[in-house]
Each structure stands twice: as structure tokens, then as C-alpha cells.
Amino acid sequence: MKITDIKTYIVGNGWKNWVFVKMETDEGIHGIGEATLNGFGKTVEAAIHELKPYVIGKDPFDVEMHSLKMFRDVFSDGGQIQGAALSGIEFACWDIKGKKLGVPVYKLLGGKCHDHLRVYANGWYTGERTPENFYSMAKKVIEKGYTALKFDPFGSSWKAVDRQDFKLAIDLIGAVRDAVGEDVDILIEGHNRFSVHTALRFAEEMAIYSPTWFEAPVPPQSVSAMIEVAKRSPVPIACGEDYYCKEQFAELLSHNQVHIIQLEPQFMGLTAAKQVAGMTNAFNGVIAPHSAQGPLCSIVCAHLNTATPNFFIHEIFDDFNAPWTQDILTHTLDVKDGYIEVSDRPGWGTDLNLEEISKHPYKRENFLALFRDGWEKREPVENF
CATH class of the missing domain: 3.20.20.120 (Enolase-like C-terminal domain)
Incomplete structure (x- = not known):
């Protein structure tokens, strides 16, 4: 089995933009992952596509090696942004492994x-x-x-x-x-x-x-x-x-x-x-x-x-x-x-509902501003 493509989707929840990943393979099995990071939805999405070449054409079962290369071989400390992007891709590999073997990830x-x-x-x-x-x-x-x-x-x-x-x-x-x-x-x-x-x-x-x-x-x-x-x-x-x-x-x-x-x-x-x-x-x-x-x-x-x-x-x-x-x-x-x-x-026992996702687009104001009065109400931030 080989990974053929990785697609990304952002869901504009009011207090955080959720970033999702869909990994496709040459056997028709796909896996999903999540890569959400407060305040950095578009940035993490870009990072996913920059890390994508490390896994395209590779076997999704080799998940530990993929994780190592996406962390080590970039030779830069991308912090939580790199970590979130790596995780979204890695989670999708685990999903594919479970589906191929017919077992839950646990x-x-x-x-x-x-x-x-x-x-x-x-x-x-x-x-x-x-x-x-x-x-x-x-x-x-x-x-x-x-x-x-x-x-x-x-x-x-x-x-x-x-x-x-x-x-x-x-x-x-x-x-x-x-x-x-x-x-x-x-x-x-x-x-x-x-x-x-x-x-x-x-x-x-x-x-x-x-x-x-x-x-x-x-x-x-x-x-x-x-x-x-x-x-x-x-x-x-x-x-x-x-x-x-x-x-x-x-x-x-x-x-x-x-x-x-x-x-x-x-x-x-x-x-x-x-x-x-x-x-x-x-x-x-x-x-x-x-x-x-x-x-x-x-x-x-x-x-x-x-x-x-x-x-x-x-x-x-x-x-x-x-x-x-x-x-x-x-x-x-x-x-x-x-x-x-x-x-x-x-x-993971679940899948993305792309029809519902399409109804909730990315908005820059969707993040949790923890040092503003009233942040706990989880309302979009209109004025930064």
C-alpha cells in the first residue's frame, strides 16, 4: 500500500478553526487526522502540505519512521506548528492501519x-x-x-x-x-x-x-x-x-x-x-x-x-x-x-462529513483569546 495524496479541510468553529486531514492510498483506503492549533489554522494547513513529500509514495504502516523524518529531517524547530502538522498526517496513517487490519487503533x-x-x-x-x-x-x-x-x-x-x-x-x-x-x-x-x-x-x-x-x-x-x-x-x-x-x-x-x-x-x-x-x-x-x-x-x-x-x-x-x-x-x-x-x-471508527464541513468555512477571528475580558464566552474575536 502506498500513500498517494493528502487533502486538508478547515472547519470554522466559533472559538477555534479545526484543521482536518484526509490521506488517500493506492488501495482506495483513506485515513483521517486532525491538526488544529489555536490561532494558526492556515499556517498549520500550509505546514501539512510542506511535510507531505515526506510520506507520499510511502507505506502508511511505517508510521514511526514517518514521524521521525517529519520531525528530524526538516532540521528546524517548528514547535507546535510542525507538531500539529506532523500529527495530522500521522493520525491518518494510524486510521489506515486500523481499517486495513479491521481493528480499532487502540x-x-x-x-x-x-x-x-x-x-x-x-x-x-x-x-x-x-x-x-x-x-x-x-x-x-x-x-x-x-x-x-x-x-x-x-x-x-x-x-x-x-x-x-x-x-x-x-x-x-x-x-x-x-x-x-x-x-x-x-x-x-x-x-x-x-x-x-x-x-x-x-x-x-x-x-x-x-x-x-x-x-x-x-x-x-x-x-x-x-x-x-x-x-x-x-x-x-x-x-x-x-x-x-x-x-x-x-x-x-x-x-x-x-x-x-x-x-x-x-x-x-x-x-x-x-x-x-x-x-x-x-x-x-x-x-x-x-x-x-x-x-x-x-x-x-x-x-x-x-x-x-x-x-x-x-x-x-x-x-x-x-x-x-x-x-x-x-x-x-x-x-x-x-x-x-x-x-x-x-x-478511529469515524470519518469526515465533507458536506457539513463545507457549511462552516475558515474565519480568522475564530480563536480563543485567553487574555481578553470575556474570553470564556467563546465568541469570535472581531477586533484583535
Whole structure:
């Protein structure tokens, strides 16, 4: 079997342009992938076509070699852009392998370690940033059967915050804890916002509400800063979604301080993601992959999680996107009582719905502007 072509499609979702890949072969089997990166839809699409010559005419089964060449042989550090493009192509190879062999991708990754996956809700807090509204919205999430939910209570904060906004963020965390009770996990999203000092102040104040983790409290570029927070925080630290190669995770894990690793398969490929999961296991850590892109990203993470012994919890946005987004793929994940199960259909078990995709074109304003007031409403950014 040989790869003959790679096509790309962009879906203009209101808060992020989703980038999809369709790989064709000389045997008529095609595979799909996703390469979404916030704010860089067209850029990643171009990168996919620049990487395409590395795989055209090659066997899609040789996925690890393709990943190596698309990362190493370019001899440039393209960061998340290169990683997203690589992943979109690599995911399509895995899909083709599964279809050709008649098995779901998780079977190719080592087989089933979990019959079902516990999930946490994200994307649910799209209203006003008040304790009363967060309380009300959190109640609705729990009524849907979720046993865990994540949110960013920090508004547009960056590096440091004033006393009023500090108090509001803590009040929002308290309101959510009051809404969901003591038996539900709450996960606090930091979005790389703070200095070490500010992050630790927040960690100390939120600790009374028993968060399961404080995610990405400081920028990812400085591993030493993340380690400093992890050493001193009374709340477990989770991070990793920004990294795009194994070496970055090796440095993070070598300090033995962060044990909840949120690798992003869509920035490094599934081959590397499985290896990072194994590295994490060696440090007695667990993985909770970042799954906040499009619906295929969520399915990819579900296959990885199903085949990973040290899986912790799966992120779900799909339930809180616009209804039409459920039609972008022929099959999506179905959340029941706070859990999902991966399909046994071959490959990813789904396909692109090109007719629906054509209705939602790319728009430059479709991205999540995390440092603007009201970003959590996930509305298109009209004025940059």
C-alpha cells in the first residue's frame, strides 16, 4: 500500500478553526487526522502540505519512521506548528492501519487496558464571571452525570492580579465546590498565566476547596518555574499540553515533582505520545491528555487512553460545543454517566462529513483569546 495524496479541510468553529486531514492510498483506503492549533489554522494547513513529500509514495504502516523524518529531517524547530502538522498526517496513517487490519487503533497501541474512561467536562462555563452564575452552570454539568469538571476562574489575568480579582477567582472556585459537593472532582485551569509567586498564592488559597489539580499555573517554557511551583504547592500540579517532543517531557519528569502529565498527542503524534505515557509510568505518574481541540482529537485521545495502563481522566469539550459540531464526523464520543467507551469500529471508527464541513468555512477571528475580558464566552474575536 502506498500513500498517494493528502487533502486538508478547515472547519470554522466559533472559538477555534479545526484543521482536518484526509490521506488517500493506492488501495482506495483513506485515513483521517486532525491538526488544529489555536490561532494558526492556515499556517498549520500550509505546514501539512510542506511535510507531505515526506510520506507520499510511502507505506502508511511505517508510521514511526514517518514521524521521525517529519520531525528530524526538516532540521528546524517548528514547535507546535510542525507538531500539529506532523500529527495530522500521522493520525491518518494510524486510521489506515486500523481499517486495513479491521481493528480499532487502540488494539494497535497495546490493546484494551480500560473498558470505559472517566471524563471531566470543559467548556461549560460560558456565561458571566460571577459566583452565582458559575454555581448555576456547575449544577447543570453535574445534572448531566459528570463526576468531574474543569474551569479557569482567572478571567484575563496575567502574571499578577489585584486584590479584587484575586478574591473573585477564589470565590468562583468556592461557588463551584458548593454547587457540586465534596464527591465531585474540580480541576483548576491556569492557562500558563502567572508568576511563581502569584501561582503559589492562588494554590494556597484554593487548597481549602480540595482541587484535584492546578493546571499550567506558570508559562511552560521554564521547566524550573513549573518545578518550583510543584514543590511548594499544596495542590497537585498538572501540565504538559504545550510540549511537542519527548525531550521536553524527559526534562520535566526528571525532577520527579509533576505526576499528572497532560501530553497533547496533537502536538507530537500518537507514536511519541505513547512513549511519553510510558515515561510517565516509570515515574509513577498518570496521564490526562489535553483534548481541547476538535472532535477527532478527542477520539484519538480516547484510543490512547484506552490502551494506557496509567490513564487518569479524559477531557471532554464535545458536549458543550454548538450542536452542529456533532455532525462534522460520522461518529462522535457519547458521554454516559460521566464515562465514555471507545468504539470497536476499525481505525478511529469515524470519518469526515465533507458536506457539513463545507457549511462552516475558515474565519480568522475564530480563536480563543485567553487574555481578553470575556474570553470564556467563546465568541469570535472581531477586533484583535
